Structures are given as structure tokens and as C-alpha cells.
Amino acid sequence: MRGLWTQASRPRLRSSHYYCSADSISSTLVRKTTTRPPRRRPGFGDAFTVLLTPVLAAALFVDTSWKAKQRRDWDERLAAINNEIDTLKERERQLRSTIHLRNPLSGLSQQRRYYATAVQARVEDDEIPGEIEMPIWPADLGQEDGVLQEEKIPIRQVLSAREFSAEQLSNFKRYHRLNAITLALRMLLHLRVGPNHFYSIVPSDDPIDRTTLETSEDIGALSDTNRLAEMLALTRKQMRSLGNLEDLFYVAPRIQAQAARGGLQQAIKELTTEFDAGRISLTGLIDGYGKAVLHTDEVPSVSVYVMLIRSLSKVGSHSLAYHAVAALKRSTLPLSDPAIFYMLLQIGRACDSRSLNHMLHFIAKADNPLNVIHKWEKTRVNGMDLPVPTTLNPRLLMVLVYTSLRCEQPTRAEAWLTLLREADYGSMWKDDLFRSFLAYYSQHGNWDEGKKWLQRSVQHALTIANQSVDRLARVIYRMLDLCVRCCKLAEYTTILDAAVDAGIGPPLVDKTQNDRRTFHPRTRSILLEWESLPLPDNVDECPAQEKARSFQLACRSLMEELSGTPHKAQNSQEREDSGLVLMAPTAHSPSLRYTVRRMTPDSPDASASGYSSVELDKLQSKFLQQEAVISQLKTKLDLAELRQRSYQEETAQRAQRWIKSTSALAQELRESKEDYEKLRKQNELYEKECADMRAEVSALKAVADQWMQQRQQQVEQHASFSTGLSEEKNVGGGSQGMGQKKEVSSLQGTKRASVRVQTSREPTVSIKSVETPAARRYHSKMGALLNDPGEVRIQTYSKNFDKDARPRTFKRVQVKMRPAPDSASMP
Known part of the structure; x- marks a missing residue:
């Protein structure tokens, strides 16, 4: 096609030049000048080229497009075939590796250190099980989804402003399932390969129980470590192709509402409950989670990740908890306050200062990668800009204080404490706050600052005991630990004797077989000494308030000494x-x-009824409980109003977006109509031009036909004229010879005569006439007229009827003159 196009663009319009007997000798002998203006007329080849050029161009375009489409189709087919071949090779490699690595422990020693888990940090192993200075979230796990489950909002109210097709929703659901499967694969690989000792949380973090790992029931069917690694890489590759962050944020409320009503959440709740009670092992928890995810089409909700984080963090498996936190972040599900609470709690337990700074840096920004339900904003406190939840939730503020103290940031902790005091940290969670500060100053051996919190703890002992005696016992343990760490034996003895005399025993230790944390020697000695001391006989009968008052009275002298x-x-x-x-x-x-x-x-009033102090204390405790319930109800009411206001704002914003999109669509429609009118007018002009070109081509064809007819007529005239000339030569040979001599002599005198050539009797010799260009200029193209009866002039043209403007070199023609015979010799 390309070769035909190149030939058609430059057609060969003339063949080899030849000379006819009718050509004049002057045009042959004289070379044409190069400065002469061209006298070329359009020919049939030019008309053919003009007509055929757009047709060939369109044919070339169609041919190229068709070939490109065929090439793309073949590429897709080849890609599908290659993918199928790769899949077959992958299955073959998996079968070979499964046969080769039938033993579960085969090859683990070489792969032990190649999987990093979390950032490097250091945790002091000086705490008893239960993390006594750790704040807690007392709400039930069934309400950990915050807004969506507490208020039972129907799904149609949590739909985003954007609507998605069924295929897009299927892809979103597949992304969340792949995220859950990735978490299961990571935790299984972590159990079999172990953490990297360069990046582990602590040197003894997540030690692998080889005796448990060697049992076949804990390993399960997925015992091939290489296969797990390959499956993890394949799952991550598929997730990257589906991870559109903006669309996932839009559809997250809908996915969360569907997942909260599924059966997967209840299954994981039962699994974590069994694990917390010590009835299943860590390997059983991970395998159970993987099986629960694979055996159902549901996606995990926020509560599933939160329950895993809490259970793994409780037993000291910080690296596995980090995997769950990362999966929760990648899910882009709406994070409630309990989810943020446990994420910050895990960071604090691991003393991960880098993760804390990273999270606090992004959580208050507009482009926050975390999809939080309640927004955070920057607040100026104590000369620092700190991210604070807009709801001023005391539990979140307390966990921020705890995490900042664990990450060696006491300045931030004091600033958040200021907000907590303003927002009323209340009587329900004071013990968590006191334990956090007492543990921090005990770790650093700072007695000057620690004694201030020791005094505050004694002053608020009654408020803490209103919740439970065990909470007060945990605060007292932290007071004793501070005295031992700062070598204050007198204060230690006074506090311990006051607690024993008041009937307060050591805190309860809930240690299960899954909890592999060990006691610090200082912790163990304090608890053993406290447990060895005998308590009074009426401990069970005495209420918690009386115990707290007795403890305060016993510590009165110590408080006077400390305060001065x-x-x-x-x-x-x-x-x-x-x-x-x-x-x-x-x-x-x-x-x-x-x-x-x-x-x-x-x-009580002496003149009133004879109520005893015990009954009054009971009534007062009931009043406090009712006030706490009322405050909770007020908080829920405020949250509902805030949620309604935010929903109204979102509705207004959605309406504005719809109006803007409608106006933009109308504008685009108008522009499209204008473009359509322009294209229609251009099409009409193009059709008109095509019609004009067709008319011109028809006219050119007619001219070409006339030209061919004229040429045929010229050929016929030339043939008849040649026949007549030969007859004349045969009849009047003598008289013509005399005429030739006279004409030659006259031409030599005047330099204008013509030379007549008489050929021999052979028919191959032609007779040519020579005349000047000036005389030839006025002759007709059909041939010159005969001026003299004895003179014959013959003029012919080239085979092609167009004149060539290029310069040309002609050969000289020798003219032979023969004398004419006498008239006497004529018969």
C-alpha cells in the first residue's frame, strides 16, 4: 500500500522522447533556455493525482487503524496465554515445594530473620500483667463501632454522596477481603518465621513456642512457608490494583454498616474471648481468624480489628498487634473513638515515639489518611499546638497522656492534662491518670515530681474507691513502686502499713497461659511482701469507702511531711x-x-431520722452512680445533636455539589450543541467542496476526451497528407527538382529560404524542412500552408502533446541534396 502511494503521488507522465518527421529543425538544433516561463498545461495525470490522493490517504489511514487493532487483539490474547502459563507454572512450583517441604519445620532456620515487624523501641519489663498504669475502655465490645451501632443508623442514611455501580461495589468488597486475608497471611508468617531481631520491639518479643509449633493441629494445612510468602506477595499485588483511596473513603460507611451486621464479627468476638480466658493458644487464635475469614464472604468491621489489637496487646504480642493496626489503617473504614483509643494504646505499650509523631502529624489535617468519624483539630495549649478531638472525649485525652509519657514526651502529657482538667476527667478514670504519672516518674526516679502525684492519689482515694477497691490497690502499688525506686523506705513502710490496716489487699493478677510476660524483681518483691502481711478480720464486711477513709487517715502524717x-x-x-x-x-x-x-x-441531721453512716454512704454512692448515668446520657444527647448537625451540613453540601454538577453538565451540553452546529456547517462546506471537485474532475475528463479526439484527427490528417505528398512526388519529379534549386538559391540570398530534401527512392529516408523560429512562431500547429506549388513543408510534433520546458541537446541532421532530373528526361 505504501509503495502504491509513493508511485501514485509522482506519476510518470511522459515516456522516452522521439522525433517525428513533422518537427522543425530549429526546435531540434536550438537549446531551450532555463529562464523561459513554463507553458505546461494540466494533463490527465495531474487530474488523476488530485482525484486519487484523498482516496489513497483514507485507505492508508483505514489500513493502519485495522492493523493496530489487530495488533492489540493479538497482544491481549498473548498476554492471557502468558498469564495462564504463569499460573500453571506457579501451581507446579507450589506442588513441588509442598512435596519437598512436607515437614513443617523444614527450612525455617534459614528464613527466620527476613521478616521485619515493627519499629525499634525499648520497653521496660517492670510491670505486672494487666498493665496497671494502662487506661482502659470499659465499654462493651459490641459497641466499639461507635456511632453506627449505638444509634442503629439504617444503611440508607450512611450512604455517601457518590453512587457506585455493582461492579465497583464488588471491587471494594474484594479489596476489604484481600486486606483481611493479607493480615492472616502476615500473622501466620510471623508465627512461623519470627520477627527480625534488628527491628523487633523488644529482644524477647513474640518468642516462638517450638513445642507448640511442632504440633500438627496448630500448624494446619498451610504449613509451607514459601507458599505463604508467595500468596502474600500475590495478595498485595491485587490490592494495589484496587486501592483507590478517595473512592474507598466514600464507600467506607456503607461497607462498615454491612460488616457490623454480619456473623464474622460475632465469630471473632467468641475467638478473642476464648483467647483472653486462656482456653486457646496464640497459634489457635491466628489460625481461627484465618479460617473464619476464608470460610465466609463477609468483610471484617472495625470491631474485628479492635478486638484483635486488644487481645494481642494484652499478652505482649506487640508485633502481631502492629500488623492488625496496619490492616485497620489500610481498610479506610470509619474509625470510632474506641478504635483510635486502642491504636494509641498499642503505640504507648510499644513505646513507639515515631508512630505517635506520625499519627499526630496527620490526624488533624484536612487530607488525613485516617477515616475518623469525629474530627480532630489543632489547639494551642501551654504554648504548643496539639491535636485534640473535637468531642474532648476524656478517654482519648487520657490515652494521649499515657502514650506521650510512655514515649518520653512529658511536656505534651502536661498539656493534654490541662485540657483533661478543663474537660472534667471525672471520678471514673482518675486512677488511670494517676498510675500513668506515677509509673513515669518511678521509671525515671524523679521523687520531686512523683511525690506531688503521690499526694494527689491519697487525696482522691475516696473517689477512686467508689469505682472499685482493686483500682485503688493498683494506685497504691504504683505509690509503693515509686518509693522503692527512689529509695524512700520510711514512706514505703507508711503507705504499705496504711493499706494493710485499711484492709486493702494486693491487686488482682489475671495471668493466663498465653501471657508470656515476666515479673520484674522489684514488682515481684513488692507484691509478695504485700500478700504476706495479714489483713484485718472484717475486711469483707467493710465497704470500700470506709477502707479509703482509713487509708487517708493513716497517710495523714506522711502527707503533712511531704507538703510541709x-x-x-x-x-x-x-x-x-x-x-x-x-x-x-x-x-x-x-x-x-x-x-x-x-x-x-x-x-446527717441529729434531729432527723436515725440513719447510720453506712446507709448514708450507700445512698451517696447511689446518687453518684445516678449522676454518672445522667452525665453519660447528656453526653450521648450532645453527640446525637452534633451528629444531626453534621448530617444536615453534609446534606446541604451534597445539594450544593449536585447543583454545581448539574450546572456544569448543562454548560457542557450547551458547548456540545455549539460544537455540533460548527461541525455540521463544516460538513456542509466539505460536501460542497467535494461536489465542486467532482464537477471540475468531470470537466477535466471532457477536456481530455476532446484532446484525444483532436489527436486522432491530427493523425488521420497527417496520414492523408503524407499519401498526397507521395503521389505528387511520383507525378512531378522533374518540376519539383527545378523548384528545389530555385528555392535553395533564394534562401541563400535572403537567409530565410527553406531547404528541401529529396530523398532517394528508398522509403526509409525522410525529407525535412528547415525554417527560422520567427517564421515558425506564426504557423498553426496543424501545419503550414503551401505558399509555392513547388514547395512542400511538413511539420510534426512530439508524441506527447505537452511541451517540455527543460533544456535539451539535439543532434545535427545532414541534408543530402540531389540534382533534379531534366525535364527532357521526363517521359
């Missing part, structure tokens, strides 16, 4: 402070950060 102030002033101030109750702010009064009211006096 008289007892009376301190006691009066304590009574005044104990009569004040901080109330949480409400949505009706957002400018008021906290409110204070004074409680009724504890002592």
Missing part, C-alpha cells in the same frame, strides 16, 4: 475540695468548659 503545711489547713482544704463535683460541658453551653457545684454534707 499544717494538718488543719490541709484537712479543711481537703473537705472543701471533696465537696466540689465537676460536671461535663453540654451542647447548650459550649463556651462553658466545666461547671462546679457543692455536694450536700455527709453528716
Whole structure:
């Protein structure tokens, strides 16, 4: 096709030049000048080229497009065949590796250190099981999804502003399933390969129980480590092709609402409950999670990841908990306050300062990669910009304090403590806050700052005991640990004797077989000494408030010594402070950060009824519980109002987006109509031009036909004229000879005569006439007229009827003159 196109663009319009007997000798002898203007006329070849050029161009374009389409089709077919071949090779390699590595422990020693888990950090092993300075989230796991489950919002209300097709929703669901499968594969590989000792949380983090690992029931069917690694790489590759962050954020509420109602969440809850009770091992938990994910088409909700993080972090498996945290971040599901709480708690337990800085850097930004339900904002506190939840949730503030202290950031902890005081940290979670600061100053041996929190703990002992005696016992343990760490034997003895005399025993230790953490020697000695001391006989009958008051009275002398102030002033101030109750702010009064009211006096009126102090304490505890329930209900009401306001704002924004999109669509429609009109007009002009060109081509064809007819007529005239000339030569040979002599003599005198050539009797010799260009200029192309009866002039043209403007070199023609015979010799 390309060769034909190149030939058609430059057609050969003339053949080899030849000379006819009718050509003049002057045109043959004289060379044409190069400066002469061309006198070429359009020929049939030019018309053919003009007509055929667009046709050939269109044919070339269609041919190229068809070949490109065929090439793409073949490439797709070859790619599908190659993928099928790779799949077959992959299956063959898996079968070979399975046959070769039938033993579960085969090859593990060479692969032990190639999987990194988390960042490098250092955790002091000085804590008893249960993380006594750790804040807790007392809500039930069934309500860990926060807004979506507490309010039971129907699915149609959590749909995003964008609508997706069924194929897109299927891809989103497949992404979440691949994320859950990736978590299962990572944890299985971690159990079989182990953490990298260069990047592990602690040197003894997640030690592999080889006796447990060697049992066949714990290993399961997926015992091939190489196969697990290959499956993990394949799953991650598929996730990258489906990970569109913006679309996943839009569809996350819908996916979360569907997952919260599924059976996978209940199955994982039962599994983690069995693990927390010590009835299944760590390997059983991981294998159970993998089987639960693979045997169902449901996707895990936020609660599934949160339950895994809490259970793994509780037994000290920080690396596995990090895998669960990473999967929760990749899921892009809406994170509730409990989810953020346990993510921060895991960072604090691992002392991961880098992860804390990274999370706090992005959580308050507009382009936050975490899909949080309640937004965070930057607040100026104590000269620092800190990210703070807009709801000012006390539990989140307390876990921020705990995590910052564990990550060696006491300045931030003090700033968040200031917000916590303003937002009313309340009487329910004071023990967590006190334990965090006491543990931090005990770790650093700072007695000057630690004794301040020791005094505060004694002052709020009654408030802490209203929740449970075990909470007060954990605070007392941290006070004893601070005294031992700072070598304060007198203070240690006073506090321990006060606790024993008040009937407060050591804190409960919930250690299961899955908890592999060990006691620090200092911790073990304190607990053993405390447990060895005998408690009073009426411990079970005495209420918690009485125990707390007895402990405060026993520590009164120590408080006076530590504060250096008289007892009376301190006691009066304590009574005044104990009569004040901080109330949480409400949505009706957002400018008021906290409110204070004074409680009724504890002592009953002597003239009233004969209530005992025990009954009054019971009534007061009931009042406190009711006030706590009322405050919780008010908080829920405020959250509902805030949620309704946010929903209204989102509805208004959605309506604005719809209006903008509609206007933009209308504008595009108008522009499309205008473009269509322009294209239609251009098409009409093009059709008109094509019609004109067709008319011109028809005219050119007609001219070409006329030209061919004229040429045939010329040939016929030339043939008839040649026949007549030969007859004349045969008849009047003598008279013509005399005429030739006279004409030659006259031409030599005047330099204008013509030379007549008389050939011999052979028919192959032609007679040519020579004339000047000036004379030839005025002759007709059909041939010159005969001026003299004895003179014959013959003029012919080239085979092609167009003149060549190029210069040309002609050969000279020898003219032979023969004398004419006498008239006497004529018969």
C-alpha cells in the first residue's frame, strides 16, 4: 500500500522522447533556455493525482487503524496465554515445594530473620500483667463501632454522596477481603518465621513456642512457608490494583454498616474471648481468624480489628498487634473513638515515639489518611499546638497522656492534662491518670515530681474507691513502686502499713497461659511482701469507702511531711475540695468548659431520722452512680445533636455539589450543541467542496476526451497528407527538382529560404524542412500552408502533446541534396 502511494503521488507522465518527421529543425538544433516561463498545461495525470490522493490517504489511514487493532487483539490474547502459563507454572512450583517441604519445620532456620515487624523501641519489663498504669475502655465490645451501632443508623442514611455501580461495589468488597486475608497471611508468617531481631520491639518479643509449633493441629494445612510468602506477595499485588483511596473513603460507611451486621464479627468476638480466658493458644487464635475469614464472604468491621489489637496487646504480642493496626489503617473504614483509643494504646505499650509523631502529624489535617468519624483539630495549649478531638472525649485525652509519657514526651502529657482538667476527667478514670504519672516518674526516679502525684492519689482515694477497691490497690502499688525506686523506705513502710490496716489487699493478677510476660524483681518483691502481711478480720464486711477513709487517715502524717503545711489547713482544704463535683460541658453551653457545684454534707441531721453512716454512704454512692448515668446520657444527647448537625451540613453540601454538577453538565451540553452546529456547517462546506471537485474532475475528463479526439484527427490528417505528398512526388519529379534549386538559391540570398530534401527512392529516408523560429512562431500547429506549388513543408510534433520546458541537446541532421532530373528526361 505504501509503495502504491509513493508511485501514485509522482506519476510518470511522459515516456522516452522521439522525433517525428513533422518537427522543425530549429526546435531540434536550438537549446531551450532555463529562464523561459513554463507553458505546461494540466494533463490527465495531474487530474488523476488530485482525484486519487484523498482516496489513497483514507485507505492508508483505514489500513493502519485495522492493523493496530489487530495488533492489540493479538497482544491481549498473548498476554492471557502468558498469564495462564504463569499460573500453571506457579501451581507446579507450589506442588513441588509442598512435596519437598512436607515437614513443617523444614527450612525455617534459614528464613527466620527476613521478616521485619515493627519499629525499634525499648520497653521496660517492670510491670505486672494487666498493665496497671494502662487506661482502659470499659465499654462493651459490641459497641466499639461507635456511632453506627449505638444509634442503629439504617444503611440508607450512611450512604455517601457518590453512587457506585455493582461492579465497583464488588471491587471494594474484594479489596476489604484481600486486606483481611493479607493480615492472616502476615500473622501466620510471623508465627512461623519470627520477627527480625534488628527491628523487633523488644529482644524477647513474640518468642516462638517450638513445642507448640511442632504440633500438627496448630500448624494446619498451610504449613509451607514459601507458599505463604508467595500468596502474600500475590495478595498485595491485587490490592494495589484496587486501592483507590478517595473512592474507598466514600464507600467506607456503607461497607462498615454491612460488616457490623454480619456473623464474622460475632465469630471473632467468641475467638478473642476464648483467647483472653486462656482456653486457646496464640497459634489457635491466628489460625481461627484465618479460617473464619476464608470460610465466609463477609468483610471484617472495625470491631474485628479492635478486638484483635486488644487481645494481642494484652499478652505482649506487640508485633502481631502492629500488623492488625496496619490492616485497620489500610481498610479506610470509619474509625470510632474506641478504635483510635486502642491504636494509641498499642503505640504507648510499644513505646513507639515515631508512630505517635506520625499519627499526630496527620490526624488533624484536612487530607488525613485516617477515616475518623469525629474530627480532630489543632489547639494551642501551654504554648504548643496539639491535636485534640473535637468531642474532648476524656478517654482519648487520657490515652494521649499515657502514650506521650510512655514515649518520653512529658511536656505534651502536661498539656493534654490541662485540657483533661478543663474537660472534667471525672471520678471514673482518675486512677488511670494517676498510675500513668506515677509509673513515669518511678521509671525515671524523679521523687520531686512523683511525690506531688503521690499526694494527689491519697487525696482522691475516696473517689477512686467508689469505682472499685482493686483500682485503688493498683494506685497504691504504683505509690509503693515509686518509693522503692527512689529509695524512700520510711514512706514505703507508711503507705504499705496504711493499706494493710485499711484492709486493702494486693491487686488482682489475671495471668493466663498465653501471657508470656515476666515479673520484674522489684514488682515481684513488692507484691509478695504485700500478700504476706495479714489483713484485718472484717475486711469483707467493710465497704470500700470506709477502707479509703482509713487509708487517708493513716497517710495523714506522711502527707503533712511531704507538703510541709499544717494538718488543719490541709484537712479543711481537703473537705472543701471533696465537696466540689465537676460536671461535663453540654451542647447548650459550649463556651462553658466545666461547671462546679457543692455536694450536700455527709453528716446527717441529729434531729432527723436515725440513719447510720453506712446507709448514708450507700445512698451517696447511689446518687453518684445516678449522676454518672445522667452525665453519660447528656453526653450521648450532645453527640446525637452534633451528629444531626453534621448530617444536615453534609446534606446541604451534597445539594450544593449536585447543583454545581448539574450546572456544569448543562454548560457542557450547551458547548456540545455549539460544537455540533460548527461541525455540521463544516460538513456542509466539505460536501460542497467535494461536489465542486467532482464537477471540475468531470470537466477535466471532457477536456481530455476532446484532446484525444483532436489527436486522432491530427493523425488521420497527417496520414492523408503524407499519401498526397507521395503521389505528387511520383507525378512531378522533374518540376519539383527545378523548384528545389530555385528555392535553395533564394534562401541563400535572403537567409530565410527553406531547404528541401529529396530523398532517394528508398522509403526509409525522410525529407525535412528547415525554417527560422520567427517564421515558425506564426504557423498553426496543424501545419503550414503551401505558399509555392513547388514547395512542400511538413511539420510534426512530439508524441506527447505537452511541451517540455527543460533544456535539451539535439543532434545535427545532414541534408543530402540531389540534382533534379531534366525535364527532357521526363517521359
